[in-house]
Amino acid sequence: MSQPSTSPRTGGVVATLALAGVTAAVMQTLVTPLLPELPRILDTSPSNAAWVITATLLVAGCCVPIIGRLGDMLGKRRMLLACSVPLMAGSVVCALSSSVVPMIVGRGLQGVGMGMIPLGIALLRDVVPAERLSSSIALVSASMGIGGGIGLPVAAAVAQYSSWRALFWGSAVLAALVAVMIYLLVPQAPPTAKGQRFDFVGAVGLAVGLVSLLLAVSKGADWGWSSTTTLTLFALAAVTLIAWGFFEWRTREPLVDLRTTARPRVLLTNLASILIGFGMYASMLVVPQLLQYPEATGFGLGQSMLAAGLWMLPGGLMMMVVSPLGGMLTNARGPKTTLISGALVLATGYLASLLLAGTAVGLMAALMIMNSGVALAYGAMPALIMSAVPVGETAAANGFNALMRSLGTSVGAAVVGVVLAQMTTTAGGHTFTSESGFRTALIIGCVLALASAAIAALIPHTHTAAPAPQQALPGGPGAGTDTAPGAGTDAGPLRSADVGPGDASTGADNDRVRSGS
Template sequence: MGGRTRGGDAVRAEQNGLIAVLAFGGIVVSLSQTLVIPLLGVLPAILDTSASNAAWVVTVSLLAGAVAGPVMGRLGDLYPKKNVLIGCTAIMVVGSILCALATSLWPMLVGRALQGVGIGVIPIGIATMREMLPAVRLGPSIALMSSSLGVGGALGLPAAAALAQYGSWQWMFWGTAVLGLVIIAMMAARIRLLPAAKPGGTLDLIGAFGLAVGLISLLLAVSKGTDWGWGSALTLGLFALAAMAFPVWGWWVLRHPSPVVDLRVAARRPVLMTNIASVLVGMGLYAQLIILPQILQLPAATGHGLGQSMLAMGLWVAPGGLAMMAVSPISGRLITTRGPKLTLVLGSLVIASGYGSALFLMSSTWGVMLASALTSAGVGLAYGAMPALIMASVPHSEMGSANSVNTLMRSIGTTAAAAVLGVILTQMSVDFEGLFVPTETGFRVGLLIGCGVALSAAAVAAMIPPPWVTEE
C-alpha cells in the first residue's frame, strides 16, 4: 500500500511539474508580446525611424503570431508536442536576442516577428495537457495555462515601463531570452516525449501560404485602416485580396488529405460557436487595454484624465492580470463541476459588469483599478472555458490545430477592437495644448461597446450545443 502511495505521489509530482512548466512558458511568451508597448514613445529615437514605422514593431508580432499559430498547431499534431513546444520557445529566444542587439528598424522587426511565433506555446501547451493529465486535473490546468496570458501582460507593462524610465530597454529583451532558455531546459526535463497524434500526416505548405496571405491581408487592413484611411487604395486592396484568398484557400484545404486547418471540424456547431464567442471575448479583453491606460495617463487638466506616469499606469493596471490568475482555480472548478459552457457565459457576464462599473468608477485611480480587475477576472473565467469547449468537440488528432485556431480567433477579436476603438476615439477627440486627446464621451462610448460585445459573447456562448450532437 505504501508503494502505491509513493507511486501516486510521483505521478502527481510529474503532473505538477508539467503544469508549472507550461504555465511559466505561457507567461514568458505573453510577456514577450507586451513588453514593447511602454517603449512606443521612444522607439523612433532608438531605431532612428518615424513614429509610423516604429508602430510596426507591435503590428509585426501580431501578424507573425496569427499566421504561425495554426501552422505550429498543425505541427503539434504531426510531431511530438514536446519537440514543437521547445522549437516555439527557441524561436522566441532567437527573436529576443535579435531585438536586444537591434539598432535599426529591420532587425527589430525580424526579432519581433520571431517573438510572435512563440505564442504557439499556449495552444500547444493546452493540447499537451489534454494528452498527459487525467480528466479530474484537466479543467483547472487549462484555466491556469489560459490565465498566463493575463499574468504576462500584468508583469510586462510595469516592468517594461520601469526599465524604459530608469534602465536600459535592452534588458527587457535579454531578460526574455534568458527566461526562454530556462523554459527550454525545464521542458526538456519535465515533459515526456509522446508519439505524434497524427504521425501519418504532412504539413500542407500551400495551405499554410494561402492562410498567411488571407490573414495578413485582413489583419493589416483592419489594424492599419485608421492610419492609411479606410477608403484608401491600399486598405481596400488588402480587403479585396483577403476576400479572394480565403475562398481559394478554403477550396484547397477541403481537398487536401492533411490540411493545415480542418474546416470540416471547424464547421461543427460547438467549435464554430465557441470560436465566434472567442472573437467577441478577445474584443472585450482588448477594449479595456486601450481605454483604461489612456484615462490613467491623460493629464488631469483635461478634466477626465488622472495624470499618472507611465510606470504608475502599469502598476495600477497590473492587478487586472493578477486577477486573471486568481480566478483560474475558480474557473477550473466551474469547468469540472458545471461545464465549460456555463463558465464561458458567466465569464462574459463578468466582463460586461466590469465595463459597466467602469462607467461609474473612471474618475479615480482606485476605481479604474477595480474595474480593470473585474473585467480581467471575467476574461480569466472565459479564457479557461474556451479551450475546454474546443477539446471536448474535436478528435484527438486535431487538438493542436483546433486550439491554435481558437487562439487566432481571440487575436482577430483584439485586432478588431483596436480598429473600432481607434476610429471612435480619433473621431471623438479634442485639441488639448496642441495634442488631440479623446473626450470623456469617447471613452464612455468605448466602454459601452466593450460591455455590449461581452453581452453578445454571453448570448453566443449560451447557444453552444453539447459536443455529442455534432456529426463525425
Template sequence: MRRTRRIHTTGQPIDPSKPRSGSVVTVLAFAGITVAVMQTLLVPVIKDLPVLLGTTPANATWVMTATLLAGAVSTPIMGRLGDLHGKRRMLLASLAVMVAGSLICASTDDLVVMITGRALQGFAMGAIPLGIGIMRDELPREKLGSAMGLMSSSIGVGGGLALPAAALVAQHADWHALFLGAAGLGLLAMALTYAFVPEPPLRAPGSFDAVGALGLSLGLVLLLLPVTKGSDWGWTSAPTLGLLAASVVTLVLWGLFELRTPAPLVDLRTTARREVLLTNLASIMVGVAFYAVSLVLPQLLQLPVSTGYGLGQSMVVAGLCVAPLGLTMMFVAPLYARISARRGPKATLMLGMLVIAIGYGAGLGLLSAAWQTVLIAVVLGAGIGLAYSSLPALIIGAVDPSETGAANGLNTLMRSIGTSVSSAVIGMVLADTSVAMGSVRVPSMEGFRISFLIATGAVLVGLVLAAFLPAQRPSARPVLLASSADGDARRADGGGDGDGGGNAQGAVSAPERRTAAPS
C-alpha cells in the same frame, strides 16, 4: 491476437517514472506567460519608438504590428506541426525562435532589423495551443480543467504582468534591457520545458499541409494588415480596401483547397460544427473585450490632471493599476475548474462574459480615481479569466485527440483576430474623439466611454453566441485503448470515429485513451 483493456474515467494508474503533473502545469503556464509578455513588452515605450528608432510614427507602429501578424500566423501552423511531430518538440522550437528574436532586438536600433526580431518574438504565440495540447495528453482528468484554464489565461496574465515590469525597466535602464530580459525568460522556459515536460506519444496521421499553411498565412496577413493599419492609411483608401478584398479571395480559395486535400492544415468540416464554430466566434468577442481595457486604462491613468479627467499617474503606477487584470485571470483558473465540473464549460463561458459586461458597464461611471481603475481591472480580469479558461475545454470536447493542437491553434487565432479588431476600432474611436491640449491632441473621456460601450456590445454578442452552444454531455463510460488502429478500436467500442464521437472523447483526458502494450 491483440487484447485491449478498459480504464474507467474515475482514475488511472500512477506512473512513478513520469514527472509530476503539478510540475508540468507550472512549467507550461510559465512558458505561456513568457510568450504572452512579448505582446505588451513595448507598450510602455511605444510613444518613444519613433525617436528611439529614428523613424516616423507611422513606420514605428510596424514594430507592434509585426508581432501581431506573426503570432496570428504561427498559432494554427505550430498547432498542426505539434500534432504531427510532437508538441513538446514544437514548443521548444517556438521558444527558441522567440529567444533569437529577442537577442536580435536587443542588439539593434535599426527599424527593419527591429521589425524582423519582433516578428520572430510573435511567432512564439504558437506555444499556447501546444501547451494546451500537452496538458490534454498528459494530465489526469481531475486536474485537466484548471490546468487548461491557467494555460489559456496565460495570454492575459503575461500581458498584464508585463506592463508594470516593462515600465519599471524602461524608466530605470536602457530600453534594450527589455529584450535581454525577454531572452532570459525564454531560455529559462526552454530549460524547464526540457527538464519537466514529457513528449506525448499521440500523433496525428497524415503530413504537413505546406500549401494550406502558405495560403492561410497570406490570407491572414492580407486581412490583419489593413485592420491594424487602417487608421493610418484611411479606412476607405485604395490600399485598405484592396487588401481586404484580396484577403477575402485568398481565404475563400484556401478554404476550397483545404476541403479537397486529404490532410488539411485546418479541418474545416470539424471547424464548421456548431460547438466549434460558435466557440471560435465567441472567442473573437472575448478578444475584443480583453484588448479594450488594455488600451483605455493605461492612457487614462497617465493623462495629466490638467485635462480635467486624466489621473496623472506615472508609467510604473499605471502599469501597477492594470496588473490586477492579469493576476485575477491567473487566480480564477481553480474557480473555473469547480464551476465547470458542476455546470460545464458553456455555463462558465457565459458567466465570464456576464461578469465582463458588468465590469465595463460599471466602468462607464468609475473612471475618476486610480483605485476605481484597479477595481475595474479586477472585475474584468475575473470575467476574462473565466471566459478564456472555458474556450479550450469547449474546443477539446468537440474534436478528435489528434486534432487538439491545430484546433486550439485556430481558437487562439480567433482571439488574436478579436484583439486586432479591437485595436483598430478603438484606436479609430480615440483618434476621432480626441481633444486639443496645447499643440497635441489627446484622447477624450467621451472616447474612453465609447470604447467601453463597444467592448460591452461585443461581449453581449458573445454571450448570445454562447447561449446557442450545445449543453455538455458528460461521459462516464469506459474508453477503449489499443496500441494500434486507434480509430478502429474506438469504433469497435462504440466511441465513434473522431467525428461523431468527439464530445465523448473530449470528456476524458488523453492519458485515459493512451495505447496499451500488446500482449
C-alpha cells in the same frame, strides 16, 4: 491512448506550460513602454516604428495554426522546444538592434514563438490526469492575460530605471529558462496525427489571407480605410481565404479541418472567442490612457507610465487567482457555463468602469472584474474546443481558436482606435480624445461581451454516447466511453480519456466522432 496517470511531475508540467504562456505574453507587451521613444531609439519615423508591434501580430497570426498542426504531427513537446528557439533568438536580435529593420526582424521571430500557448493547452490533454485537467487548462489558457498584466508594469519599471536593451536580454533569459524546463519536466506524448501529410498549400494560402486581413485591420487607420492599399488588402484577404476554404474542404489531410470547425460547438466557441478578444483588448487600450491623461482634461488621472502599470497590476494577478476557480466551475457545471459566466463578468466590469472611471482605485477595481471575466472565458474556450475535436486535431484546433482570439484583439484595436481618434476635444491648443470617446469605447466593449454571452448560450451540449467497441480505459467510472474526446458532458467535469484510434483521422473519418456534432 490510456488515461494519464497521476504523477508528482504533473505540477511541474503545468507550471512549465503556464510559464511558457506568461513568457509569450510578456514578449507581446515588452515594447509598450518604449513606443513613444522607439522613433528616437531606432532613428526612424513613428509610422516605421509602429511595425515593431505589427510584425509580431502578423507573424503570430500566420504561425500559430501551422505550429499547432505540426504539433499534432511531430509531437507537441518537440514543437514547444522548437518555439523557444525563435523566442530566444528574436530577443537577442532586438537587444542588439540599433535600427528599425533588425528590430522588426527580431519581433517577427518572437511572433513565431507565440504558438507555445495552444500547444501547451493541447499537451495537457495528453499528460495531465482527469481530476486536474480543467483547472490546468484554465491556468495555462489564462497565462496570456497574466503575462500581459504583470509584464506591463515590470517593463515600464525597467525601461524607466534601466537600459531598454535590458528588457530584451531579460526576455531572452526567460525564454531559455522555459526551454530548459520543457526539456526537463515535460514528457513527450506520442504524436496524435503521426504519418499524416502536411498541407503546404493550405499553409501558404492561410498565411497570405491572414497577412492581408491583419495588415489591413492593423494599419487601416494609418493608411486610410478607403485608401487603395487598404481596400486591395481586404479584397485579397477575402478572395484568398474563400479559395483556401474551398481547398481545405476538399483536401483529405487539411491544415485546418473545416468539417470539424463547422460543427456548432466549435463554430460558436470560435465566434464567442472573437468577441471576447475584442472585449479584452478594448479595456487594455482605454484604461491606461484614462490613467495617464493629464488631469487638466477634467477626466484624466495624470499617472506616469509606471504608476499606471502598477494600478493595472492587480488586474493581471486576478487572472491568476480566478483561473483555478474557472476550472472548478467547469468541473461542476461544464465549460459552456464557465464561458457564459466569463462573458457576463466581463460585461459587468465594463459597467463598473463607466461608473468608477473618476478615480484610479475605481479603474483598478473595474479592471480586476474585467480580467476575472477574461480568465473564466479563456479557460473555458479550449475545454469546449477539445470536447468536440478528434485527438489528432487537438493542437491545430486550439491554434485556430487562438487565432480567433487574436483576430478579435486586432479588430478591437482598430475599432476602438477609430472611436478614440474621431471623438476628440481641444484644450490648451492640444487635441485629446474626449471623455465621451472613452465612454463610447467602454460601452462597445460591454455590448460585445454581452453578445459573446448570447452566442455562448447557443453552444449545444455534448451528448454521452454508447460505449465504444474497444477495451475499457483505466481511470474509474466513465473511462472508455465514447463521449467527446477529452471531455465529459456540459454538466460534468472535463475528462482526459481519449476515444478510439479512428478519431485521430481527419477528413471524412471525422464524421465518425459523435460528440459535438
